[in-house]
Amino acid sequence: MLMFDVLIDRMLADPAFLxxxxxxxxxxxxxxxxxxxxxxxxxxxxxxDLALMNxxxxxxxxxxxxxxxxxxxxxxxTFRFDLQxxxxxxxxxxxxxxxxxREFDLQKRIHSLFYKAAELCIVGLxxxxxxxxxxxxxxxxxxxxxxxxxxxxxxxxxxYGAFLGLYANLRYQLLCGFDQAMVNHFDVIGVALFFxxxxxxxxxxxxxRSRLAWLGVEVDPLVQSxxxxxxxxxxxxxxxxxxxxxxxxKNAIVSGLGLLGIRxxxxxxxxxxxxxxxxxxxxRIVRKKVTASSA
Numbered sequence: 001m002l003m004f005d006v007l008i009d010r011m012l013a014d015p016a017f018l019x020x021x022x023x024x025x026x027x028x029x030x031x032x033x034x035x036x037x038x039x040x041x042x043x044x045x046x047x048x049d050l051a052l053m054n055x056x057x058x059x060x061x062x063x064x065x066x067x068x069x070x071x072x073x074x075x076x077x078t079f080r081f082d083l084q085x086x087x088x089x090x091x092x093x094x095x096x097x098x099x100x101x102r103e104f105d106l107q108k109r110i111h112s113l114f115y116k117a118a119e120l121c122i123v124g125l126x127x128x129x130x131x132x133x134x135x136x137x138x139x140x141x142x143x144x145x146x147x148x149x150x151x152x153x154x155x156x157x158x159x160y161g162a163f164l165g166l167y168a169n170l171r172y173q174l175l176c177g178f179d180q181a182m183v184n185h186f187d188v189i190g191v192a193l194f195f196x197x198x199x200x201x202x203x204x205x206x207x208x209r210s211r212l213a214w215l216g217v218e219v220d221p222l223v224q225s226x227x228x229x230x231x232x233x234x235x236x237x238x239x240x241x242x243x244x245x246x247x248x249x250k251n252a253i254v255s256g257l258g259l260l261g262i263r264x265x266x267x268x269x270x271x272x273x274x275x276x277x278x279x280x281x282x283x284r285i286v287r288k289k290v291t292a293s294s295a
Contacts, residue, residue: 010067010073013072014070014071017071023200023201024200028058028204032054035212036051040147046144050135053131064120069093087115090104091112093176093177095180096176117166120164121166123164124157124160124162125157128156132154148217149218159215162214167214172203179196
């Protein structure tokens, strides 16, 4: 019931909030799944659990970022401590508009930026630690080498914490300001949603690539070339019989000049001429010695 009330508060501030949330989740899951399938290739069947763990973590973090920074029309409750009362009076993002009984000045907006950075940093640390520990546990059960590197639990937690608290927080803060500017500029809500949709899809693509860079996740090229090495080392059925698919050209290009259209001649004929010249010279020398002795 409480979650439903909070959803209503956000939809009062932004009627398209549910649409933006579902769009972000669809784009994030689609981009993450596409990256996993593209880079794991045939190994996706053996590493599906690791790929699923990555996709679920990314989707959960993205939903929490969108939810946390969305504008809200809530008057909150009265708490015992002044710090709690002060925090609930801060805007969710620096571009959120003031509404009755909630006036957001510059000081509150700056405080909100740092508060959201700390909040998302804690979320990233928690999600990264859980995902890192589970991924390393699942990776230890694998007998073969993994196609994608897995950071340690500490690296994964710190990477997610810094990524959400700093980079994702700044990107989505600016994105909330862009959404508000589009709604205020265009009278037709469909035009504003069109530009917002296009920008959010591009933002998700940028965020997915940046996340991998922040975490240090990369594809292992040696694992991807295992099939090629196996095919290279595979014994032939008949060693004495040459395959008709392979041949050696007699007019092979021996330097880059041939690529430029400069005629070089046949390398084999040139080599034969070089070997013939010393032989002819030897014959002439022998003949001279024979004639000299006979005289």
